[in-house]
Amino acid sequence: MSAADLLKFAAGSFRGHRLRTALSLVGVGIGVAAVVLLTSLGEGARLYVSGEFLTLGSNLLIVVPGKTETTGAFPVFGGVPRDLTLDDALALERGIPAVRKMAPIIIGTARARVEGKSREITVAGTTAEFLGVRNLTLRSGQYLPDGDVGRGQRVCVIGAKVESELFEGRNPLGETMRVGGTRYRVIGVMAPRGESIGFDMDEMIHVPVSQSMKMFNRSGLFRIFLEVRFPRQMEHAERRIIEILKERHGGVEDVTVLTQDAVLTAFNRILRILTAALGGIAAVSLSVAGIGIMNVMLVAVTERTSEVGLLKALGVTRGQILGVFLVEAAMMSTLGGLLGLGVGFAGLAVARDVLPDFPLQPPVWAVYGGLAVAIGVGVVFGAIPARRASGLDPVLALRKRRR
């Protein structure tokens, strides 16, 4: 018997119970669609986070106060880690020749006031180099001036949203605004950028780092950004940062150095596991669908007992009968799986309209894996009914009246 004949014969049998077959198909379809959609969410989250961190650039090191690695041991001296100071930042810049750019940053919130209007904004205290380190662009004016980081002028660069909300279409350049009680002259406006690692750049104003220290009465830095010339210098630079800061902090290693690679690797790992878990949950629904298939096939075997008896009388072998019923189950689950892929991708298209910024995309393994699991479920759950059919006694099977 040729494969084409087997498929044709198996396909013909669905004609008898269309509704039941359709319902089983839907069961499998929902399972596969769930695999596609849920893994797309997980994968989308991963791509989104990766995209965020990719904007950091591969030459960037970020120094964060405190030892945040979860290696287990607490710092020997315990307690609060020492602040990262501006002097630490300058020492790093001087002490590591590979560093091309350095930008310290302090983040805080303050009330900004322009004439009658005021609002809470995020204030980033930093230096001129921040623009290059974070690949930011200006829309108009200029960025913070170069010069002695210890003595900044009272100037600020404002985000696009700050401009539109506080200046309402007026040209803000040269205007003054009050931030936290101090007057600042606006010297530049940032190009719209949107959210980046947790901060809405458009709602931020940038002031010289020394100004922000005064504003927040704080000497500890939030981060130090360092950019090396070439990616191959990263490892060396990272080692040197820790050496220098350890020396400056009395022998205690109380900082963490983040690199794009390390952060990306960690996030990728976490989110891949999440995606796999979501896929696994969806796969459970596929096995439920498999039970539906088994039910349909068991009913089919019962209904077609006399047909099985006839086939046996015609000299159809046990193996062929097994094959017919297995192929029927597999066809049902394959069709259901394809239907599920269709529904899943249609669902994704809709979701992309709703969430245009979120990169919804199923991982390749989930698409093929979902379909493969669906087919496998059909074969596995079809096996019991198929075995029952092939093991029927021909005399008894023939005697059973057709309904």
Add this chain to the structure above:
Amino acid sequence: MIELRGISRVYEVGDRPVHALRDVDLGIPSGDYVAVMGPSGSGKSTLLNILGCLDRPTSGTYTLDGEDVTGLDESAISKIRRHKIGFVFQSFHLIPRLTAAANIELPMVFAGVERTERTRRVRKAIEAMGLEDRADHRPAQLSAGQMQRVAIGRSIVMGPSILLADEPTGNLDTATGEEVVQLLERMNEGGLTLIVVTHDPRIGERAARRILLRDGVIAEDRVKEKRR
């Protein structure tokens, strides 16, 4: 050539054994026309099932064309049924979702007969059964007589040597029953061994040989001289 030697078939019904056949010896030469008759429960159907290799005897040997089929495994038995035996049933046993032509084609599909050959043989069988204008009809659109003719067509497409008919006229009126019997007899004239299990004494009269079963034993085995 059929040789039954000491064939018994015992069923376990509850805790009591039921002897459907007791020590039956029977030889049927190729091309014979045999009517198997007897009251209900006499073992007619059991005999037919054993002859058709659908059932196995509890004891005894069955030799078909010189080959002992009693000890063959299931797949070998399937091949014997496929190639040597054609079945015609009282209730036709057509597959309702298939057309008349597809029902006739069915045994060849599973036997792996090549497509063009299948088409050729189906056409031949349809002509032989006078079903030319019914080939694309499904069983539900056919009369009982037509359905049985489709079933006869299906039973012969694999070119068997034995045709086993179990009450082939049981669901037919007299006239169509007569047609069906004539068709079967024509197959027999073509060289097939025809064995008919029937209650109908008229068929019994027509057969070249009549075997009467009673309580699992051959009570009478009569050959009609004038036909052969």
